[in-house]
């Protein structure tokens with residue numbers, strides 16, 4: 001098949017509750033999510049060993065109902081091989097236990113993502129609330145919010161409930177089909193080691209959450225890992241994509257719609273994060289700021305707790321990047337508070 005054939009992607013949305021065929025060996029379906037981002041894209045590759053289902057949605061009644069219909073609609077000529085989870089976020093891993101049981105299939109995930117989800121699932125509601133409120137104190141966020149999150153519980157667990165037995169994906173990963181060879185890559189940024197898949201010959205890239213067409217993927221520090229320089233890993237990923245995948249590539253993301261020219265998208269995301277870093281550095285050069293202030297500078301005033309979580313953890317990842325570049329330093333406020341400030345490093 002010629003490289004340019006996929007350039008004109010005709011399907012904007014898959015059919016409801018069934019896999020739509022998008023190339024000879026690739027299928028696409030959608031599972032609803034109860035968030036502002038109201039769906040997650042699910043893919044399946046028809047490998048030489050049978051259908052490889054990739055990602056699952058969060059575990060709730062609606063997801064289970066949708067999967068029921070998707071499975072009913074799978075052509076009886078197709079056999080099933082396994083389930084692959086790209087990364088540890090609940091909208092991808094959530095229903096893996098349900099689905100593996102229903103289809104009697106083994107589940108596989110990248111080793112580091114697996115380690116991460118196992119660790120998060122072990123936190124009790126109290127431990128999770130403590131970790132989050134401790135972070136928020138250090139960030140200098142609102143005192144009422146700090147009290148509230150102590151009692152919010154482990155929000156991951158609410159969407160995942162139980163994990164199945166999950167096997168580590170071996171690196172390198174290749175999935176062979178009658179039409180091509182899909183290779184896996186593992187990248188840091190939106191999550192610590194997301195698996196994405198590409199077919200070099202046909203120039204098709206399943207990017208999942210790392211290169212969404214419209215939204216900038218959330219680049220956040222972890223609740224128990226808030227000094228991590230995840231943004232550095234993500235910028236490295238974007239630079240690699242920019243060099244490697246030109247305008248002839250087609251991209252199928254974990255949310256929203258397919259598009260072409262990943263290098264252009266990678267460049268615009270690089271610029272987006274560079275702008276944010278510049279904005280923060282300029283503000284800090286005028287006066288020391290807390291994570292709470294950095295969040296407001298980047299995202300404006302935020303009203304709801306859910307958005308504050310993502311925004312403040314993303315602001316923190318940008319501050320961590322500037323610390324690692326030796327542009328700024330973290331300083332403890334000189335009183336009984338445990339709030340930290342970021343100052344210019346001379």
Ligand SMILES: [Zn+2]
Pocket residue numbers: 087089190191209
């Ligand atoms: Zn994600």
